[in-house]
Amino acid sequence: xxxxxxxxxxxxxxxxxxxxxxxxxxxxxxxxxxxxxxxxxxxxxxxxxxxxxxxxxxxxxxxxxxxxxxxxxxxxxxxxxxxxxxxxxxxxxxxxxxxxxxxxxxxxxxxxxxxxxxxxxxxxxxxxxxxxxxxxxxxxxxxxxxxxxxxxxxxxxxxxxxxxxxxxxxxxxxxxxxxxxxxxxxxxxxxxxxxxxxxxxxxxxxxxxxxxxxxxxxxxxxxxxxxxxxxxxxxxxxxxxxxxxxxxxxxxxxxxxxxxxxxxxxxxxxxxxxxxxxxxxxxxxxxxxxxxxxxxxxxxxxxxxxxxxxxxxxxxxxxxxxxxxxxxxxxxxxxxxxxxxxxxxxxxxxxxxxxxxxxxxxxxxxxxxxxxxxxxxxxxxxxxxxxxxxxxxxxxxxxxxxxxxxxxxxxxxxxxxxxxxxxxxxxxxxxxxxxxxxxxxxx
Numbered sequence: 526x527x528x529x530x531x532x533x534x535x536x537x538x539x540x541x542x543x544x545x546x547x548x549x550x551x552x553x554x555x556x557x558x559x560x561x562x563x564x565x566x567x568x569x570x571x572x573x574x575x576x577x578x579x580x581x582x583x584x585x586x587x588x589x590x591x592x593x594x595x596x597x598x599x600x601x602x603x604x605x606x607x608x609x610x611x612x613x614x615x616x617x618x619x620x621x622x623x624x625x626x627x628x629x630x631x632x633x634x635x636x637x638x639x640x641x642x643x644x645x646x647x648x649x650x651x652x653x654x655x656x657x658x659x660x661x662x663x664x665x666x667x668x669x670x671x672x673x674x675x676x677x678x679x680x681x682x683x684x685x686x687x688x689x690x691x692x693x694x695x696x697x698x699x700x701x702x703x704x705x706x707x708x709x710x711x712x713x714x715x716x717x718x719x720x721x722x723x724x725x726x727x728x729x730x731x732x733x734x735x736x737x738x739x740x741x742x743x744x745x746x747x748x749x750x751x752x753x754x755x756x757x758x759x760x761x762x763x764x765x766x767x768x769x770x771x772x773x774x775x776x777x778x779x780x781x782x783x784x785x786x787x788x789x790x791x792x793x794x795x796x797x798x799x800x801x802x803x804x805x806x807x808x809x810x811x812x813x814x815x816x817x818x819x820x821x822x823x824x825x826x827x828x829x830x831x832x833x834x835x836x837x838x839x840x841x842x843x844x845x846x847x848x849x850x851x852x853x854x855x856x857x858x859x860x861x862x863x864x865x866x867x868x869x870x871x872x873x874x875x876x877x878x879x880x881x882x883x884x885x886x887x888x889x890x891x892x893x894x895x896x897x898x899x900x901x902x903x904x905x906x907x908x909x910x911x912x913x914x915x916x917x918x919x920x921x922x923x924x925x926x927x928x929x930x931x932x933x934x935x936x937x938x939x940x941x942x943x944x945x946x947x948x949x950x951x952x953x954x955x956x957x958x959x960x961x962x963x964x965x966x967x968x
Contacts, residue, residue, distance in 0.1 A: 527781040527819050533562035535821045538600050547595040552584045555599065567751035567782030572610070572789045580606050604816050610785055611812035612794035616769060621740045625658075625704040625712045629737065631730055631765065632745035633757055634718035637773035639669060641745045641799055642715040643676030644807035645771070648797070650681050651805075655710035660700030661686035662693040662733065663717045673715050680804055683709070693717060694732045701737045714739070722760045730765050742767040743796060746783065748775045754783040755790050762791040769796035772810065776800045781819070853946055855910040859902045862895055900928035901938055913939045 537558040541551065556577045563573045583602045620626045628645070632638040642659055649655040659677045661684065663669035670686050677684040685700040697714050704712040716733060719726045734742060744767045746754040761767055770787055775798045788794055795810040847853040902910060904927030909916050916924065916939055925932045 527566070527784075530562055530566040530781045531819045531821065533565070534559065534603070534819060537562065538603060538820065541599050542596040547584070547599065549585060552581055552599070556581050559603070563785070566780040566785070569752060569755060569782070569786040569790060572786050575789070576606055576610055600820065604820055607785075607816035607819060608813045610789060611810075611815060612788045613812060615809055615811045615813075616794050616796055618769075618796060619740055620710075625701070625709045626741075627701060627704075627712050627714065627737050627739040629714045629716060629730070629733060629739040629742045630745055630771070631716055631742060631761065631767060632718055632771075633721070634666060636718065636745045636747045637799065638718055638745040639663065639672050639715055640676055641771050641773055641797075641807075642673065642713050643680045643682070644799060644804050645743075645797065646677060646682040646711075646713055647680035647804045648807050649711050653710075656708070657681075657711045657713065658683040658685055658700070658704045658707070658709045660697055660704075660712060660714045662696050662700075663715050664689040664691070664693050664696070665717045669715075669717075676804065682713075683707075685712075693729060694736055697733045698736045712737075722757060722764075727764045734765070741769065743769055743771050744793070745771045745773060746787070748772050748781075748783045749777055751780060751782040752786065755786045758787050758791045758793065762793060767793060769794050771795075771797045771799070773799040776806070784815070855902050855905065855913060855942060856907075858942060858945075859899060862898065897928070897930060897934065898938060901925075901930055901935055904928040913942060 537555055541547070541555050559580070560573055560577045563576065564570065568576075580599075580602055583606075584599050618628075630638050630642050630645075646657045646659050650657050657680070659673060659680075659682050661670045661673045663673070670689060674684045674686060685696075685703055687696050687699065693716065697716075700714065701712060714733065714737060716730060717726065730742075742765065744758055744761050746758055748754060750757075758770060770791075770793055772784055772787075772795050775784065784795060784798075795812075798808055798810045800806045800808060847857060901924060904924045905913075905916070909920065909924075916935070921932045921935045924935050928935070
C-alpha cells in the first residue's frame, strides 16, 4: 500500500539522512520534493501546505536529539508529522455500559460497506470475544440483504433481516430490541448507500440514529477513490455527526491521498482499515505504524500482534517437546505452515520487517509454493510423514504423482525438512547449530 508515495518519500529522506549538517537550502529542497510527492499522491493541497510548513518549521528550529544527526532528525520529524496528520493516537472503539453496543455503518454505494460490516463483526467476535448480530437495513440495493446474510454467517454473527419490503428505520428498531432481548454484546446496523450524497440518504440515517441511539456511527469510504473519498467524508461530516472512518481497499491504494487527508479535513479519525478481500484482512488503524510503513521503517508491533493472535502456548510447548525428542513430523511442519498463512499474505508480513519493504518492491512471492508443499505432504502415508527417511525410490514416485509435482520436488522437500529439524533440535537443546555443515549439505 502507498507504494508510489513511499518510494518518493524514502528516496528524498535517504538524501537528507546522510547529511552531517543541514542548511536551510537543504531543508527547502527536501520540502519541495516532499510537497510534490504528496500532491502526486492526491493529498489535499491545503493539507500538503500545512504539513510541509510544520515539518520545515520544526526542522529549521530543531536541536539534535540524543545521537541523531540533523538529517536523521528530519526523518523523525516527518514521521511524527505524518502520524499527527493521520490522527495521532489510534482511537479505541467505545462499548456501551449496558449492552448491546450499537454501531451504525454509513457510506456511499460501492464503498464496501456491507463487506466491512461482516469484517467488523468478525473482528469484534475474534478480538473482543463479543457476541455479535448484524442488521440488514439496506433495502434498496439489489441483493444487499443476501450479501449481508452470507458475510454475516461467515463472520460468525447472527443476521437480523426482514427482507426488503419494510421501512429500514423500523427494521433497525426491531433489530435493536431483538439484540437486547437475546443478550447480544454488539449490534452492527448496515444502512443503505446511494450513488451520491443526497438529502434522502441523510434523513434516513438521521432517523435510524435517533431511533437506535448508536454508540458509534462509522463512515465507510473507499481509499481507491482518493480525494473523492475525502469529499464524501466532508459532506457527511456537515450533515451526519459520525465518529470515525473505516477505510476500505487500503491494500490497493498506491497513492494514499484519502488516508492522509481525511482526518485533517473532517476532524474524524480512521478507526479501522480493510487490507484485503478476506474477512480476516481487517485491522485497527494505527497512524504511527502507518507512518513508519510509509517511511520504510517497518511495522514490528503489528507483526507481533498478528503472531500473538495465532499463538497457542500449549501448542508451542508441545512443539518444543517434539523438537527435543525428535518427534517433530511432517504433519507438525504442515500445521506450522498453516499458522503462518493465517497471519496474512507473506509479502505483507515481510513488508512489516524494517528495511524489507523496499527490498520486496517488485518481487513476486509465489504463495502457491505453500500449496505445492501441502500437496506433497498430504500425498504421503501417516507413517511416511512421521518417518520421512522411509521415502525412497518408488515411494518418491508415488508421492510425486499424487501431488502433481515431480520426484526432485519431493526429494528437495524432505532434505529441507531434515535440515530444519536438525537446526530446531539443536536450538531447543540450547546448542548453536553448525551452520557451515548445514550449508555444505544443501549444496
